[in-house]
Amino acid sequence: MPRTADQSALQQDLAAAIKAEALRIGFDLVGICPAVTPEGFSHLQRWLCDGHAGEMEYIERRREAYAHPSGVLESVRSIVVLAINYRTAEPAHSAPMHGLVARYAWGASDYHDLLREKLGRLGDFLHTQYPECRTRGVVDTAPLLERDFARLSGLGWFGKNTMLINKWKGSWLFLAALLTDVELSYDDPHETSHCGTCTRCLDACPTDAFPEPYVLDARKCISYHTIELREPIPHEFREPIGNWLFGCDICQEVCPWNTKAPIGGEAAFEPVPDLHPADALELLKLDAAQFRARFHGTPLARPKRAGLLRNAAIVLGNSGDIRAIPTLRDALQDEDPLVRGAAVWALGRLGGAAEAAILQQQQRVEDSSEVLDELKLALQAIASRAGTS
DSSP: OOOOHHHHHHHHHHHHHHHHHHHHHTOSEEEEEEOOOOTHHHHHHHHHHTTTTTTOHHHHHTGGGGGOGGGTSTTOOEEEEEEEEOOOSOOOOOOTTEEEEOGGGOSSSOHHHHHHHHHHHHHHHHHHHSTTOOEEEESSSSSOOHHHHHHHTTSOEEOTTSOEEBTTTBTOEEEEEEEESSOOOOOOOOOOOOOTTOOHHHHHOTTOOOSBTTBOOGGGOHHIIIIIOOSOOOHHHHHHHTTEEEOOOHHHHTOGGGGSOOOOOOGGGSOOGGGSSEEHHHHTTOOHHHHHHHHTTSGGGTTHHHHHHHHHHHHHHHHTOGGGHHHHHHHTTOSOHHHHHHHHHHHHHHOOHHHHHHHHHHHHHOOOHHHHHHHHHHHHHHHHHHHHO
């Protein structure tokens, strides 16, 4: 049935009150849209069929749930989309054996916890207005295409690197959503793009992870390899990873819209000194207990100890600094073959005759077929350099 004038006025007043409360709580952007099938769902279907998700099988398992927000909240009618600016200081100068960490993970805690707490407060506010309403807060772990609904609620457009870009805040944004069964008044969608002919984000990617504008092949993305992948990083991507230890910001750093982005005001996102950047040499020495003590409850726990130490060994191998060799030698005794294999690769890049002898000794005791393959290639690399020197 058509809404009456009184109903429309009430919905507008409630939407305005929600927005005011969201800003008071600490969100930087807020928009509201109807709960509909997102335009990006068909794109997601093609993306999955093309294999671009790599090993992120959880997306495939929940494929149909992305078709409509009712897969997250059955009775949903409206979505309040929110964003917080996480831009802080500029990256510190990186020494040769230091690894870069993606800007979103510089803080001392996990952004999910902060956003969920703020979403809970916003949900409580809505319940004071509509005590019988249903709500659910989402921070990028539920099957919801947040960027689609952010665009639908007027917060920005999709950049060619697939990130949501806001004209005033850039793309350094954490997105969150509050789903509710209350019907609200809605914002106009952001229909235009402001990227023009610019392709800086595509051109800057060292692994060619964008087969075309607006399409990311996760299987080539540095963030995917250093965070999501639980296996050895494919050889062809190890050198292009450079000194990225966790995630990658290259396609955002070169975006002209981010040069205008303001510094955010959330203290929880301020960088802790040893992640801005991180000492890969020290990370490679962490045992399981030390890893848990240092990274529990932070984004860097996601790749787990083996993944992060694998990344640290790759960074050291790319550093060209032979001072890393003793620590890499010690890593050959690590309990996890993922770490041992990465250390072997790094020694193959940095080592000489002495390291070749150590790797040959490792061949005699190694029980992992993957590490044995790495040993063979590393010995060939050292022999090849010796033959050309």
